[in-house]
Amino acid sequence: MPRSETTHVDRENKEALIKRLNRIGGQVEGLTRMVAEGRYCIDILTQIAAVRAALDALGREMLHDHAHGCLKDAVRSGRGDHAIDELMRVVARLAR
Amino acid sequence: MPRSETTHVDRENKEALIKRLNRIGGQVEGLTRMVAEGRYCIDILTQIAAVRAALDALGREMLHDHAHGCLKDAVRSGRGDHAIDELMRVVARLAR
Amino acid sequence: MPRSETTHVDRENKEALIKRLNRIGGQVEGLTRMVAEGRYCIDILTQIAAVRAALDALGREMLHDHAHGCLKDAVRSGRGDHAIDELMRVVARLAR
Amino acid sequence: MPRSETTHVDRENKEALIKRLNRIGGQVEGLTRMVAEGRYCIDILTQIAAVRAALDALGREMLHDHAHGCLKDAVRSGRGDHAIDELMRVVARLAR
Numbered sequence: 385m386p387r388s389e390t391t392h393v394d395r396e397n398k399e400a401l402i403k404r405l406n407r408i409g410g411q412v413e414g415l416t417r418m419v420a421e422g423r424y425c426i427d428i429l430t431q432i433a434a435v436r437a438a439l440d441a442l443g444r445e446m447l448h449d450h451a452h453g454c455l456k457d458a459v460r461s462g463r464g465d466h467a468i469d470e471l472m473r474v475v476a477r478l479a480r
Numbered sequence: 481m482p483r484s485e486t487t488h489v490d491r492e493n494k495e496a497l498i499k500r501l502n503r504i505g506g507q508v509e510g511l512t513r514m515v516a517e518g519r520y521c522i523d524i525l526t527q528i529a530a531v532r533a534a535l536d537a538l539g540r541e542m543l544h545d546h547a548h549g550c551l552k553d554a555v556r557s558g559r560g561d562h563a564i565d566e567l568m569r570v571v572a573r574l575a576r
Numbered sequence: 577m578p579r580s581e582t583t584h585v586d587r588e589n590k591e592a593l594i595k596r597l598n599r600i601g602g603q604v605e606g607l608t609r610m611v612a613e614g615r616y617c618i619d620i621l622t623q624i625a626a627v628r629a630a631l632d633a634l635g636r637e638m639l640h641d642h643a644h645g646c647l648k649d650a651v652r653s654g655r656g657d658h659a660i661d662e663l664m665r666v667v668a669r670l671a672r
Numbered sequence: 673m674p675r676s677e678t679t680h681v682d683r684e685n686k687e688a689l690i691k692r693l694n695r696i697g698g699q700v701e702g703l704t705r706m707v708a709e710g711r712y713c714i715d716i717l718t719q720i721a722a723v724r725a726a727l728d729a730l731g732r733e734m735l736h737d738h739a740h741g742c743l744k745d746a747v748r749s750g751r752g753d754h755a756i757d758e759l760m761r762v763v764a765r766l767a768r
Contacts, residue, residue: 401515405512406512409505412501416502416505419494419497420498425546425550426546426550429539429546429570429573430570432538432539432542433539433573435535436532436535437576442528443528443529443532444764446524447525447760449521450521451756451759451760452753455756456752456753459748459752460747468739468743468744471522474522474529475735475767477525477526478529478767479766479767480529480672540668543664544664548657548660551660555647555648555651555652556651556652560651561644564643564647564648567643568636568640571639572636574671575667575670590708590710593707594707597703598704600700601700601701601704604693604700607693608694608697611690614686617734617738617741618762621734621735621762624731624734625731625766625768627727628724628727628728631720631723631724632724635724638720639717646712646713662714663714666721669717669718670720670721
């Protein structure tokens with residue numbers, strides 16, 4: 385049976401990822417409250433930068449695990465070019 | 481009475497900002513679901529990039545309104561240096 | 577006589593800026609040599625990142641001096657909106 | 673004989689890369705002239721952003737070729753983990 389494309393996220397600690405995403409969701413709610421309360425825009429922008437940094441850190445970790453998991457498997461089973469193109473596209477998007 | 485630092489966000493359409501933040505919150509929930517369902521990591525990473533782009537767009541707009549509002553007022557009332565330092569710091573954080 | 581748009585760069589230590597740009601030019605020549613010698617691509621990419629970081633640091637400093645110089649003067653003399661739009665445009669380009 | 677780490681850049685059109693780097697070197701010289709002539713800082717900053725964009729485009733291409741060349745070879749010959757860590761590190765630097 386060929387390795388499913390979804391295997392990697394299972395291997396990764398799914399619980400931990402979900403916890404981090406819940407925390408990021410909470411940060412976004414915090415942002416909404418700040419706007420509703422008319423907080424100073426620099427404080428809101430600083431919080432936006434913090435949410436972005438949290439998302440970036442999550443993205444970097446998933447990218448790392450993906451490369452060591454799915455990408456390596458894909459190269460070994462002859463589907464490397466497709467997997468590398470996919471990786472490069474997502475790196476370009478995350479780097480923007 | 482000195483101009484309050486919170487005036488600008490009121491002038492800005494607060495409702496529209498909150499709607500956009502709610503949408504971003506929904507995107508983060510979508511991300512959490514994708515992880516819970518064990519979706520392919522490249523799809524999750526693509527979605528992370530989309531949330532980041534939405535946050536960046538919001539940040540750019542707030543920065544624009546802040547500069548044309550609070551910053552201009554601050555320069556005119558002699559508090560320009562402080563306001564400019566604040567702006568540069570937040571720009572550096574958002575650019576990271 | 578209205579303040580010329582070029583005044584700010586004179587106030588800034590022009591010599592220091594030119595020295596830094598010469599050093600960046602030297603780094604680019606170093607890159608060219610690395611490619612000509614067939615050096616390992618990761619080493620070349622690391623050097624590309626270093627040149628980018630040097631350019632970014634230079635850009636951040638110029639932005640800082642510009643905001644505290646030209647921008648403040650522009651706001652005070654009623655040309656603030658134009659100057660702020662210019663600044664936001666260049667910030668967006670540098671952040672990309 | 674094990675595959676040398678420098679092979680990939682040879683395979684890549686080295687001449688084309690050197691031409692592009694020479695052009696970037698010329699852009700940096702142009703920047704130096706702009707500073708020497710006391711040009712308006714927004715114009716200088718716009719040019720800094722252009723040089724950065726040219727470097728980024730070069731980096732993206734080298735990254736693409738590296739991944740499809742050296743990285744794939746490394747994974748196939750059992751040195752994948754090291755090559756992937758290297759790639760992730762350089763991606764993080766380029767994304768900053």
